[in-house]
Amino acid sequence: MKRHTSRALRAGVAAATAGVTLAACGVGAEPVRNPELSDGDVTISYAWWGAEARAQLTLEAIELFEEEYPNIDVDPQYAEWGGYWDRMATTTAAGDMPDVSQFDQIYLSSYADRGALLDLSGVSNILDISALDERILETGRVDGTQYAVPLGGAANGVIINTTLFEEYGVELPDTSDWTWDEFTRAADDLVTASDGEVRGVSPFADSFSLGVWARQQGSEVFDDEGVALSADVLASFWQRQLDWIDSGAAPSVDHIIETTGATLDQTDLVTGxxxxxxxxxxxxxxxxxxxxDFDLDLVNWPSGDGIEPGFQYPKPTMYWVAASTSEHPAEAALLIDFLTNDTRVGEIFGLDRGEPANPAFTEAIEPDLDDTGREALAFSESVAQEMGDTPPITPNGASTLDALLNRYTQQALLGETSPREAAEGFINELTDSVRAVD
Structure with missing residues (x-):
């Protein structure tokens, strides 16, 4: 693996200029239909984000692919999350997007609408996605076209440090069927029992949580027309957090803002x-x-009276996509097919990229999972029975969703504006952003 490691490390630190946006004009080529694999030597580029541990696993999968197809050389490129998307915007605008890329749901529509992504139906002679469930495949479509292959889909859960509850003698309710009142009572009881040394809950932190909250209220963040979120639902999302802060169940506003964006090892849940x-x-x-040093558990969200089942949904962990500008679409499709269907890849990746979308991958890795991995899969299997319809993916123009949510959340929590006023401002700004690209 030596010849790949140095190239990948160089790519990992080659951050492009920040703030570059994808050009508004189309960057794609003519549609591809049933391309043929080359008999000669071919080089394709393959990009992903992640830390060094993921890079080593991915390089191992690349070596396996190249052994299987010795005439294809894969040029690996990776970076951390922020630098990855800066680089992606730059290369795509220049018509030099990597042949195969790891992708996120929040950017899928914007790149597809600009013609940057390959219509995967045109390479169905090479790429087989029949093993994936229709519900998860739907999350890789834009306007009915399959532009992306999901690696997996996961629900949103409540992570619980059971060690802390046991240490302070606080009994948890039955989390298989708990209510929001029971959740809040458990958080308050832990604060009391620990004399404030431990807070019961870290407030909601991202748009995935907002999506589940909205569905509990019978709403969605987006629909087929654009932004569907009501100001009442969003205001209630922030009011619930303010209630926890005011009661002491959650940390102070200042602490929440100071720790926003903290690395995983510095988050309040991990540090106890x-x-x-x-x-x-x-x-x-x-x-x-x-x-x-802690025993953690993963359970479904609280619900209660008036909350219908089906509020959970399988959010794609990430995707594989191919560039419409690729000079080797057949080989790009072959690499995606290999990453999607070869169970040896599943064994290499394990759960690093989330719980696999391909059931054969899950079957392949289950015997070697540790207790934590088994618990993660058990949670997914239990929640899968209660999942509702898959919501529309983030539309073009709304890739700033999390940044907007973070800004307006701080305003609402700091009391700079009321939750209702913040909700109206957020919805208006997000709606204008989506309409600007229509």
Whole structure:
């Protein structure tokens, strides 16, 4: 693996100029239909984000692919999250997007609408996605076209530091069927029992949590027309957090803002400053690995009267996409097919990129999972029985969703504006951003 490691490390630190946005004009080429694999030597580029541990796993999968297809050389490129998207915007605007890329749901529509992504139906002679569930495949479509292959889909859960509850003698309610009142009571009781040393809950932190909250209220963040979120629902999202802060169940506003964007090992849940938080289920293993001295549990959200089942949904952990400008679409499709269907890849990746979308991958890795991995899969299997319809993906123009949510959340929590006024401002700004690209 030596010849790949140095190239990947160089790519990992080659951050492009920050703040570059994808050009508004189309960057794609003519549609591809049933391309043929080359008999000659071919080089394709393959980009992903992640830390060094993921890079080593991915390089191992690349070596396996190249052994299987010796005429194809894969040029690996990776970076951390922020630098990755700066680089992606720069290369795509220049018509030099990597042949195959790891992608996120929040950017899928914007790149697809600008013609940067390959329509994968045109390479169905090479790429087989029939093993994936229709509900998860739907999350890789934009206007009915399959531009992306999901690696997996995970619900949002409540992570609980059970060690802290046991240490302070606070009994948790039955989390298989708990209510918001029971959740809040448990958080308050822990604060009282610990004399304020431990807070009960870290407030909601991202748009995934907002999406589940909205669905509990019978709403959605987006629909097929654009922004669907009501000001009442968003205001209630922030009011719930303010209630926890005011009661002491959550940390102070100043502390919450100071720790926004903290690395995983510095989050309140991992350091034991709070005992419950809302996380994508795919992150559970990373949390447990970062907090080896604590026993963590992962359970479904509280609900209660008036909340209908089906509020959970499988949010894609990430995708594989191919560039519409690729000079080797057949080989790009072959690499995606290999990453999607070869169970040896599943065994290499394990749960690093979340719980697999391909059931054969899950079957392949289950015998070697540790207790944490088994718990993550058990949670997904239990929640899968209660999942509702998959919501529309983030539309073009709304890739700033999390940044906007963070800004307006701070305004609401600091009392600079009321939750209702913040909600109206957020919805108006997000709606204007989506309409600007229509």
């Amino acid at each position: 400053r709070t005992a419950m938080a809302f996380i994508p289920a795919g992150a559970f293993i990373a949390y447990q690995s970062a907090a080896p």
